[in-house]
Amino acid sequence: MNSENIKPASVLSQRLSLYLDLIRWSRPAGWLLLLWPTLGALWVAGAGFPGWHLVAVFTLGTFLMRSAGCCINDVADKDFDRYVKRTAQRPVTRGAVGVREALILGAVLALLAFGLVLTTNTLTIALSFAALGVTLAYPFAKRWFSMPQAVLGLAFGMGIPMAFAALRNEIPLIAWQLALGNLFWVLAYDTEYAMVDRDDDLRIGMKTSAITLGSWDVPAVMLCYLVFISIWASVLIQQALDAVFFIAIIVALLQVIWHYTLIRQRSRDGCFKAFRLNHWLGFTLFAGIVACDVLK
Numbered sequence: 001m002n003s004e005n006i007k008p009a010s011v012l013s014q015r016l017s018l019y020l021d022l023i024r025w026s027r028p029a030g031w032l033l034l035l036w037p038t039l040g041a042l043w044v045a046g047a048g049f050p051g052w053h054l055v056a057v058f059t060l061g062t063f064l065m066r067s068a069g070c071c072i073n074d075v076a077d078k079d080f081d082r083y084v085k086r087t088a089q090r091p092v093t094r095g096a097v098g099v100r101e102a103l104i105l106g107a108v109l110a111l112l113a114f115g116l117v118l119t120t121n122t123l124t125i126a127l128s129f130a131a132l133g134v135t136l137a138y139p140f141a142k143r144w145f146s147m148p149q150a151v152l153g154l155a156f157g158m159g160i161p162m163a164f165a166a167l168r169n170e171i172p173l174i175a176w177q178l179a180l181g182n183l184f185w186v187l188a189y190d191t192e193y194a195m196v197d198r199d200d201d202l203r204i205g206m207k208t209s210a211i212t213l214g215s216w217d218v219p220a221v222m223l224c225y226l227v228f229i230s231i232w233a234s235v236l237i238q239q240a241l242d243a244v245f246f247i248a249i250i251v252a253l254l255q256v257i258w259h260y261t262l263i264r265q266r267s268r269d270g271c272f273k274a275f276r277l278n279h280w281l282g283f284t285l286f287a288g289i290v291a292c293d294v295l296k
Contacts (some may be wrong), residue, residue: 006049028279033282037160039058042291044178049293057120061113065109069106073135078092123168137155149190154166157180179233185224185281192272229252244292244295252284253282
């Protein structure tokens with residue numbers, strides 16, 4: 001077909017499809033893993049419903065920053081992803097989206113998220129710069145640190161102190177406690193994610209927690225789940241949450257047991273399924289927090 005006969009609308013549609021693929025539009029699990037602990041922190045910080053303004057700011061901001069992070073990550077990893085079965089067909093890796101184009105898209109998404117943060121307060125705005133710094137650092141941590149999932153945990157936990165800052169204009173101890181618990185959750189589910197690509201990562205020299213832990217990977221994942229749930233349970237029970245929160249804890253623990261059955265054989269499909277379904281564990285705890293507020 002002559003390029004002159006290609007309709008502009010068709011070209012635009014193709015680019016949009018590539019951009020949506022780049023930001024993982026069809027795979028929402030990634031941004032939901034960020035969303036639930038952030039919204040949970042908002043409810044705790046506000047001792048109930050925090051208002052639609054902040055719910056909108058943090059929901060949209062979470063989606064935008066996760067999408068920007070995908071752009072940055074794919075550019076940083078483009079020379080590695082081509083050797084990994086799961087990532088070889090990503091738009092930047094296969095050359096369908098250029099590096100400059102992906103970085104511009106990531107910058108636009110980050111600026112949109114920053115625009116939302118500007119509607120909050122000075123402390124939250126200051127924290128957003130720290131969140132951006134950790135987001136930029138994570139893709140390169142996989143070259144140098146044996147547990148890069150810890151860096152991801154810091155990035156994925158920044159929404160928690162930001163939520164408290166937005167509502168209280170301070171960051172109390174409970175915010176850091178919840179962020180610490182969330183760090184262990186990230187270690188758990190991102191190690192499951194790393195277990196999917198372990199063979200490929202070993203071949204190309206990438207560092208991940210799955211490689212570092214070796215045969216201790218499954219016990220470590222289970223321990224991290226339990227530490228996460230224990231910290232959130234002990235901290236939130238002190239907030240006088242209703243007994244319904246105990247039901248959420250039990251349901252979360254049942255999900256942990258289910259995840260064990262998925263990853264114990266270390267199969268690619270089982271580990272990837274466990275990772276993809278992790279957002280339900282986060283939703284369970286968030287739902288328990290909201291239910292306590294509704295039942296007051």
